[in-house]
Amino acid sequence: MALHNRMYQVGFPDVKSPIGLDGLCNELDRTGQHHLDQISSALESLAPRPGALIYVETRTLAIQLNGLEAVLFSAIDASTFLQVAQIYVTMTTAAAVAFVDFISSTVPFKIERIVTRGERPFKNGSSSQAQRQFSEIVKDKGFHHAPISTAAEEALFSLASKLMFGGISEGAIIGASEGELQRELNHFLFFHNNYRSVPWIGGLTPLQKLGGFKEYEWMHSFDPFGYPGRKSMERRAT
DSSP states (O other), X not given: OHHHHTTEEEEETTEEEXXXXXXXXXXXXXXXXXXXXHHHHHHHHHOSSTTSOEEEEEEEEEEEETTEXXXXXXXXXXXXXXXXXXXXXXXXXXXHHXXXXXXXXXXXXXXXXXXXXXXXXXXXXXXXXXXHHHHHHHHHTTOEEEEOOSHHHHHHHHHHHHHXXXXXXXXXXXXXXXXXXXXXXXXXXXXXXXXXXXXXXXXXXXXXXXXXXXXXXXXXXXXXXXXXXXXXXXXXXX
């Protein structure tokens, strides 16, 4: 209603005329910036540093590899939107645990908390046994896992999921071989992490946001399939 009321200016006592296009654009810009500021504030609260909150989600692909259903596991850091992903041929708890190992060995920061929507393979049907099993296994590895529990986490998960798979071409996936699929994934992740501007972190790329933290300012690129990961960084620090 406030925006509607501001759409008009009073010219004569009984006549209202619409504001100019520039005024409308300015109002929309202010509204959009306000929403971006709210999202940025929520991100800073839930994920004040890299690794504080990692979203993990799966996507079944429209192809089969070696006669099995191809599944893409993707993880995105809620602080920087840095992303890693891996292709598996099973939707199982074991594959999910293997992916956590892949994340840990790839990202340059320590993982503190992993959040999922509680779907496969973290929860199957009406039983929560698989989810409990996954949580217990990753706890033994030093990570905390929990399904989404708040509206804020769900809203940010929805934002993150748009980035997880938005750059992978369905046309390139259908009929692709395992090697072609892996190359498509490699290209997508390298572009996303190093060159993709993300509005929710001030228009920075994930790499630029990561570099804003002093301990990672030396990083000039990030490739989840070429970068040796956190363990090598720890050796570098010592």
